[in-house]
Amino acid sequence: MDLEALKREAALRAVALVKSGDRVGLGTGSTAKYAIEEIGRKLAAGELTGVVGVATSEASDTLARQVGIPVEPLDPRPLDIALDGADEIAPNLDLIKGLGGALLREKLTEVQARRFIVIADQTKLVEHIGEKSALPIEIARFGFLSTIERLRAVLPSGRLRQPGAQPYVTDNGNYIFDAQIPAGTDIAALERQLKGTLGVVDTGLFLGMAERAFVAAPDGVTELTPR
Ligand SMILES: O=C[C@H](O)[C@H](O)[C@H](O)COP(=O)(O)O
Incomplete structure (x- = not known):
């Protein structure tokens, strides 16, 4: 299985947590892209209704609108859920984010989410923050x-x-x-x-924010909670 297929697998698992009527934080990057596309697909298919997105970058805003997700600006109301990729994921689910440059809007959005779900392929797992990524x-x-x-x-x-x-x-x-x-x-x-x-x-340090992570490897998707 190639890396893109793994990213998509992880994204699909996270999108399964999105419910009709949710206000959803839409992440940025090559993994979050699959989540945005899947939410759009589910809205078009009638599998989800009334979902509104809050985008963490101009690119994700554009993509969300293209796939039919209504997008609103961030306001003080809590978001039901946010889905996003990461550059590093430590065992306690501390993260490095921002290699795609979107860290500020991501942190502003995801800190307001009742549930912040990380999606990634297995290459993002580390034992210690800073091990692989700048x-x-x-x-x-x-x-x-x-x-x-x-x-x-x-x-x-x-x-x-x-x-x-x-x-x-x-x-x-x-x-x-x-x-x-x-x-x-x-x-x-x-x-x-x-x-x-x-x-x-x-x-780009996202400490103590993530509730869980879906991490895809060739033998399947693992659901991680902080440890
Ligand atoms: O600024 C970019 C974001 O923090 C991304 O979530 C992060 O870089 C992971 O991106 P990708 O899913 O493309 O590896």
Whole structure:
């Protein structure tokens, strides 16, 4: 089974938790895409009714509308459920997210969900956060070189995300600083320190937020809860 088929398997398991009338947080990325498509399919087939989406990126907003999901902006009401991919999943379901650049809208949305469900293929599982993936940190454009200097004092390996001649710009008009987390780092303390760093808008650390994860491997989908 190829990776795309695994991502779709995980997404389908999560979409089975969506009920008619739910307000659903729609994640971003190559795995969340399958969840959005499946919700659209179920609405078209009459298997779900009255579902409303809150999109975590411009791309997911566009896709949701294309597949027939009504989309609303985020407001203070809780969401019934949110479905999203991740870049790393630790055994306690702490996550790294944001390699796709959507971390801020994802965190704003998913923190308001009664149930936040992660969907992934098995390559995203790690024993310790930071094992495989860099940590994306969204920073304000104004004064970004000063912010980067402050961040390098905490995470010296980090660098501005710059795929071409220009820095990568998020949907919110900000930049991203990607940094490796040194082994043995206290992740909760790191999150506090980063959030207290002037110029940082938010980080890709999603700690204590996920209720469960559906992780697909060639021999089937495993349902994980925090341990
Ligand atoms: O900004 C992107 C998001 O955090 C994605 O959920 C994450 O990068 C996982 O994406 P994918 O499912 O494409 O691996």
